[in-house]
Amino acid sequence: HISIQRHLADLEKLADLKEDEKKPCPLCPEEKFKACYSHKLHRHLQNLHWKVSVAFEGYRMCICHLPCHPVKPNLIGDQTFSKMGAHYHCIICSATITRRTDMIGHINRHVNKGETESRFITIPAPKSSHEVLKESATDVQVLPNYSTPQKTDSYFNPKMKLNRQLIFCALAVLAEERKPIECLDAFGATGIMGLQWAKHLRSSVKVTINDCNENSVTMIQENCHLNKMKVKLHTKEQDYDEAMGDGGENSDTIEVTKMDANVIMHLRSFDFIHLDPFGTSVNYLDSAFRNVRNLGIVSLTSTDISSLYAKAQHVALRHYGCNIVRTEYYKELAARIVIAAVTRAAARCNKGIEVLLAVALEHFVLVVVRVLRGPSPADDSAKKIRYLIHCQWCEERIFQKEGNMVEENPYQQLPCDCHGSMPGKTAVVLGPLWSGALFNTGFLRRMLFEAVQYGLDEAQPLLKTLVCEADCTTLKHFSIHSLYDENKQEECGVYIKTPNTTAESYLVHGKRKSDEVIRNAAKRQKSENSAEHPAFYYNIHRHSIKGMNMPKLNKFLNYLSEAGYRVSRTHFDPMGVRTNAPLAQFKTILMKYSTPTYLGGQAEGPVHLPEDVKAGEQVQAAADSKAEDAEFLEDDKSGVAPAMFTKDYPTHCGAD
Numbered sequence: 001h002i003s004i005q006r007h008l009a010d011l012e013k014l015a016d017l018k019e020d021e022k023k024p025c026p027l028c029p030e031e032k033f034k035a036c037y038s039h040k041l042h043r044h045l046q047n048l049h050w051k052v053s054v055a056f057e058g059y060r061m062c063i064c065h066l067p068c069h070p071v072k073p074n075l076i077g078d079q080t081f082s083k084m085g086a087h088y089h090c091i092i093c094s095a096t097i098t099r100r101t102d103m104i105g106h107i108n109r110h111v112n113k114g115e116t117e118s119r120f121i122t123i124p125a126p127k128s129s130h131e132v133l134k135e136s137a138t139d140v141q142v143l144p145n146y147s148t149p150q151k152t153d154s155y156f157n158p159k160m161k162l163n164r165q166l167i168f169c170a171l172a173v174l175a176e177e178r179k180p181i182e183c184l185d186a187f188g189a190t191g192i193m194g195l196q197w198a199k200h201l202r203s204s205v206k207v208t209i210n211d212c213n214e215n216s217v218t219m220i221q222e223n224c225h226l227n228k229m230k231v232k233l234h235t236k237e238q239d240y241d242e243a244m245g246d247g248g249e250n251s252d253t254i255e256v257t258k259m260d261a262n263v264i265m266h267l268r269s270f271d272f273i274h275l276d277p278f279g280t281s282v283n284y285l286d287s288a289f290r291n292v293r294n295l296g297i298v299s300l301t302s303t304d305i306s307s308l309y310a311k312a313q314h315v316a317l318r319h320y321g322c323n324i325v326r327t328e329y330y331k332e333l334a335a336r337i338v339i340a341a342v343t344r345a346a347a348r349c350n351k352g353i354e355v356l357l358a359v360a361l362e363h364f365v366l367v368v369v370r371v372l373r374g375p376s377p378a379d380d381s382a383k384k385i386r387y388l389i390h391c392q393w394c395e396e397r398i399f400q401k402e403g404n405m406v407e408e409n410p411y412q413q414l415p416c417d418c419h420g421s422m423p424g425k426t427a428v429v430l431g432p433l434w435s436g437a438l439f440n441t442g443f444l445r446r447m448l449f450e451a452v453q454y455g456l457d458e459a460q461p462l463l464k465t466l467v468c469e470a471d472c473t474t475l476k477h478f479s480i481h482s483l484y485d486e487n488k489q490e491e492c493g494v495y496i497k498t499p500n501t502t503a504e505s506y507l508v509h510g511k512r513k514s515d516e517v518i519r520n521a522a523k524r525q526k527s528e529n530s531a532e533h534p535a536f537y538y539n540i541h542r543h544s545i546k547g548m549n550m551p552k553l554n555k556f557l558n559y560l561s562e563a564g565y566r567v568s569r570t571h572f573d574p575m576g577v578r579t580n581a582p583l584a585q586f587k588t589i590l591m592k593y594s595t596p597t598y599l600g601g602q603a604e605g606p607v608h609l610p611e612d613v614k615a616g617e618q619v620q621a622a623a624d625s626k627a628e629d630a631e632f633l634e635d636d637k638s639g640v641a642p643a644m645f646t647k648d649y650p651t652h653c654g655a656d
Contacts, residue, residue, distance in 0.1 A: 001089040003027055003064040008050050011062065015041055025049075028065040054088060054103045057116070061088050061103065068096055092116070112145035132226075135161060136168075136456070138199055140192045140223045154216045155189045155278075160301075163364055164193050165459040167299050169447040170357065170368050171197060171272055172454070174297050175204040176446070182206045183272035186261040186284065191220035191254075193274065195227055198254050200454060205272075208255040210264050217258045229254050262287040269293055275300040280307070280319045285345035294373040297356070300342070302365045308334035324430050328395055329536045331360035331572040332438070338367050339434035343381045352377025357447075357466070358438040360572055387431040393418040395543075396583045397536060399435045415582050437533045439470035465571045469578060472534055472566040474557055534566060537576040538586055548594035553577075559589050 005011045014026040022035040027049055036044075053060040065086050087096045088103040092110045097103040110116065114130070130141040133156070146156040175181055183205050185194040194209035209220055217235070224231045230253040257264055265273065265287040273288050273296070275281045281300045288298050302308060307315035310326040310333070317323060322337050324330075335358040346353050350373070357368040372381075387400045389410060396416040411419040411427060418426045448463040450456075468474065544550050551559070553575065560567040565581040579586065 001064070003049075003062045003089050004059055004091050005062065006059055008046060011045055011050065012042065015045070027062060029067065032065055052100060054100060054107065056091055056107055059091055061091055063088060063100075112143070114143055116144075130222075133158070135192060136165070136196050136200075138192060138195050139226050140190045140195070141219060141226060142190055143219075146190075154213070154219045156192065157363075159363055162361070162458050162462065163301055163366055164196065165451070165456045166357070166359065166366060166447075166462070167193065167274055167301075167368075168196055168200070168454070169450045169456065169459060169463070170297060170299060170443075171205070172201060172450040173443060173446045174272055175201050177295075178271070179204050180206050181271035182208070182269070183274075184208045184210065184264070184270045185274055185276075186210050186265065186288075187276050188220050188256075189216055191223045191256075193276075194220075194254060195223060195229065198229060198252075199227060203252065206255070208257060208264075208270075210257045210259065210261060212258065212260050214258065217256060220256050224254050224256070231256055234258070266290060271296045273298050276303075279304045282319055282341050282345075285342060286348065289346045289349045289351055289371065292351075292371050294371065296371050297368060298342070298371060299366065299368040300338070302338055302367075303363065305334070305363070305365070308337060308360075308365055322431055322433065323428075325390070325392075325428060327390060327397075328539045328542045329397075329572070329576075331365075332536055332570075333430070333433070334365050335360045335367065335438060335572075336433040336435075338365055339369070339436075339438075340385050340432055342367060342369055343385055343434060346371065347378040347382045350375050350378050352379075352381040354440065355434070355436065355438055356440045356443045359462070359466070381436075384434060384436040385432045386435045387429050388433050388435075389414055389427055390430050391416050391418050391427045393422060393426050394583060395538075399433075399535065400429075415584065435535065437470075439466060439533075441467065441470040444470055462571060465569065469568050469570050470533070472568045472578060472580075474554075474561070474568060534578050534580040537570045537573060537578040538583065539573055540575050540577055540590070543583075543587055543590060545591055545594055547597055548591070549597055550590065551593045556590065556593065559593055560586075563589060 002014060011026070015023045022037055023041055024030055024035040025033045025041060025044060027045075033044065049062040050060065053062040055061075063086050068087065068089070085098060087098050088100070089096055090103070090106060090110075092107070092115055095106065097106055131144060131146070132139055132141055133146075134140075135158075140156065142156045143154060146154070147158070171181075171183060180203060183194075183197060185191070185197075185208070188194060188209040188211040191209045194207045197205050198207040211217055211220065217233075221231050221233065232253050232255045234255065235258040261275070261277070261284050265284070269291040271293050273292055275284050275288060275298070277284065279302075281302055285300075288300075292298055304315070304319070306312045307319060309330050310316070310324045313324055316337065320337050320341050322340070324333060324337065327333060339353075339355055339358060343353055346369075352372040352374070353369040354372060355367070355369050357366070359366040372378075383402070386402070388397055389400060390397045391414055394416050396414055396418075398413055398415065400410070401413065407413070410429075414427060444463060444467045448460065448467060451459045451463055540550060540553060540556060550556070553569075557567050557569070557577065560577070560579055560581055563581070563585070565579050565585075567577060567579040567581070570576040570578045577586075581589075
């Protein structure tokens with residue numbers, strides 16, 4: 001259309017401007033804009049048409065007032081008025097759009113569908129609108145809108161590369177225990193994850209990639225051919241049942257299915273299932289645990305972080321049945337919420353779980369669990385779901401004791417004395433949450449070995465941090481040879497003592513142990529787990545003292561370790577400290593090795609002040625803290641401590 005031009009000068013050429021002649025506007029009817037001289041027509045074209053144009057690939061779609069887009073006539077009295085409306089002409093299709101914002105959205109929809117050439121210009125069709133990306137030696141075709149998908153498009157998120165590497169390591173560890181294993185990627189999208197499994201693990205796995213979207217299934221098939229993989233397609237449940245009866249499927253063939261994820265998990269048993277829906281995965285947990293094999297693995301990625309990270313608390317209550325608030329340990333709280341939902345879903349199918357890995361990062365929460373079949377493991381897992389008592393003043397927290405008896409004063413369970421020294425209610429009950437361990441040290445070491453073996457560089461630093469966090473020790477120097485030796489010992493059936501490994505996890509030459517050996521191992525494990533893994537962590541900045549310079553984090557870890565406490569860093573928070581030390585002792589050691597700001601030149605270490613100065617400062621700090629606390633609670637008629645105080649202001653340690 002003439003309203004689509006590259007430059008303003010091209011638009012002026014249409015008017016054939018001459019200084020001594022009046023010319024009409026090429027985009028306006030004469031009754032709207034009369035013919036005028038060149039200087040006035042230039043301003044008209046620039047201000048009315050060019051400035052409000054829509055740009056696309058070097059072209060400008062200017063607003064048009066010609067009788068191309070008639071407006072519905074209005075009847076006023078005896079006269080009928082029919083006017084022409086201003087509009088834009090789409091450069092790709094024949095549509096005429098009235099509003100500029102609608103035109104921009106219309107063009108974006110064309111781009112998302114891969115339509116970037118006009119349908120009405122006789123030019124050769126583009127070879128392919130797909131873009132080829134490479135990740136871990138696997139090529140995948142993606143649409144131009146792969147990072148911002150529409151409902152009918154496949155989704156590929158490059159930021160989830162670390163998530164895919166962790167899941168691959170977990171599958172590689174399971175592939176060493178039993179071969180071949182049947183694994184399912186329930187939400188394939190582009191098929192990148194299932195392709196990586198089949199390409200690297202080869203005959204050790206039988207991969208099934210599922211998606212309910214027809215466009216995604218087509219793209220998965222194209223990506224399989226791109227990576228030179230054989231494809232076996234099932235689009236109907238009847239065909240799928242017949243194919244299952246035939247048997248004898250080639251292990252190198254990737255099976256692609258088009259059906260609902262709940263349906264395929266009901267139809268067939270798997271050793272490894274991964275769930276990565278858009279948002280929460282609670283709708284698929286019952287189906288996942290229905291047919292998963294004993295000692296199999298279920299991994300799930302939850303991306304509904306707004307509800308899990310306590311930004312939308314009503315959504316967390318609706319999806320997970322948990323009452324939560326924003327705390328300093330909100331990421332670990334999110335992981336325990338998801339595990340509690342997994343535990344309840346497994347228990348409904350008479351199955352228990354062993355948590356192998358729980359990771360909560362900026363974009364997702366990843367949970368990997370091993371399935372233990374039987375009512376006894378189900379009961380043991382269900383008992384680990386408890387409520388958490390959280391103090392909103394000092395951020396102290398503790399899980400409620402087991403039992404059904406109602407306590408007269410539940411505040412007595414908290415180690416702090418905020419309820420006695422502060423007026424009103426100071427604590428909230430959160431949960432129900434998973435109260436057990438979040439990591440399996442032996443499994444994480446084997447995952448690290450697989451990450452080194454396959455050259456997964458992004459996953460190795462995180463796995464090293466997770467191993468130290470599982471052992472609750474500071475960072476060690478890892479050796480590839482030592483990891484290789486430990487992995488070989490586990491393959492030979494040697495029992496390696498790790499605090500978070502259940503007896504069912506160990507195999508002898510690929511076969512399960514006898515019941516007697518399992519019972520003995522369980523007794524040995526129970527004695528080793530007498531020292532529980534510390535739950536949650538403390539942020540060193542959250543509990544810092546105003547006017548004091550904190551010690552370096554690594555030095556502070558050494559101070560806590562020298563005091564006789566277990567201590568480690570945590571992947572949940574770069575400034576977090578996981579320790580079994582009580583909060584009061586944590587603050588005492590932090591205060592002891594902090595230096596006043598006015599003594600900035602003094603070396604780090606214990607603060608040595610005169611006794612009269614020290615006593616005077618402590619009394620003054622206690623008085624100031626009580627005065628500020630009373631000031632905040634003066635207008636609180638309900639008697640509940642305001643959550644915004646604990647969220648936005650540093651806690652006052654003077655009263656301690």
